[in-house]
Amino acid sequence: MKKMNIKKILVGTAAGAVMLGSMAIPVLAAKPANDVLVKNWFVYNRSSDFAKLWDDNKATVLDNGGVGFTFNNVGATTWYTAYLKAHYNGDLTGKTITANVSVTEDNATFVTRGDGSTSTVGIVIKSAEGNWGVNDYWWPTNRQLLSALGTDVDIIASTSDSNRANWINICGLPATDATIHSGPDCVGGTYPAESPYDGFTNALKNVKEVGLSFGGSGYARGVALTGGTASFQLNSFTVAE
Numbered sequence: 001m002k003k004m005n006i007k008k009i010l011v012g013t014a015a016g017a018v019m020l021g022s023m024a025i026p027v028l029a030a031k032p033a034n035d036v037l038v039k040n041w042f043v044y045n046r047s048s049d050f051a052k053l054w055d056d057n058k059a060t061v062l063d064n065g066g067v068g069f070t071f072n073n074v075g076a077t078t079w080y081t082a083y084l085k086a087h088y089n090g091d092l093t094g095k096t097i098t099a100n101v102s103v104t105e106d107n108a109t110f111v112t113r114g115d116g117s118t119s120t121v122g123i124v125i126k127s128a129e130g131n132w133g134v135n136d137y138w139w140p141t142n143r144q145l146l147s148a149l150g151t152d153v154d155i156i157a158s159t160s161d162s163n164r165a166n167w168i169n170i171c172g173l174p175a176t177d178a179t180i181h182s183g184p185d186c187v188g189g190t191y192p193a194e195s196p197y198d199g200f201t202n203a204l205k206n207v208k209e210v211g212l213s214f215g216g217s218g219y220a221r222g223v224a225l226t227g228g229t230a231s232f233q234l235n236s237f238t239v240a241e
Helices: 161-166 196-205
Strands: 006-010 014-020 023-028 042-047 054-058 067-070 079-090 096-106 110-112 120-126 137-140 153-158 167-169 207-215 223-225 229-240
Touching: 067 079, 079 120, 079 229, 096 120, 096 207, 120 153, 153 161, 161 167, 167 196, 196 207, 207 229
Parallel strands: none
Antiparallel strands: 006 229, 014 023, 042 054, 042 079, 067 229, 079 207, 079 223, 096 153, 096 229, 110 223, 120 137, 120 207, 137 167
């Protein structure tokens, strides 16, 4: 029987609570398998005034494991949380990614930057650092509603070939699309001489970052609050055969 190979980026079991910002959220009893990886998680926020202006900060490392952050409230200038990501240099071909997450909120109303669409969270992978193209960002389409999340919820995505149809690139093209597109793309550049099908295959072999994205109709538009308070916690993030 083949032994399952699981790489734990961040692990823990909920027990107790600490204060993150102004809210109490659960903490974890078990120490992470690798403290360096835990400290490597960053929160990326987008400005309400300038689409290309970003603010990034290390995620709060909780006392007994896990990382987290508090969502910002809408104001004159608002920072919308778009990503919680960590560096990951490796091949994700044929893997199953599982993020265990918790949301603690008090009368919170989630809102997506720009279009006000329903706020969601889901897994994201990125295969480039610095300059990137449309086939470097990939999202599975099984997003979770932030307003409906409770504690210890698993968000799962498979990169197996049979699950290709469940992944899209930054322009919304599925990983099953074998067409080589041309002309301007959706982010101000031009389409590469590579189909989304090949782009997904190549991206999985050269992953640079993994994590979660927050948005709505656009999976990383960013999310803030129009009332109340809310905190997000990543309890574990695992990659398995």
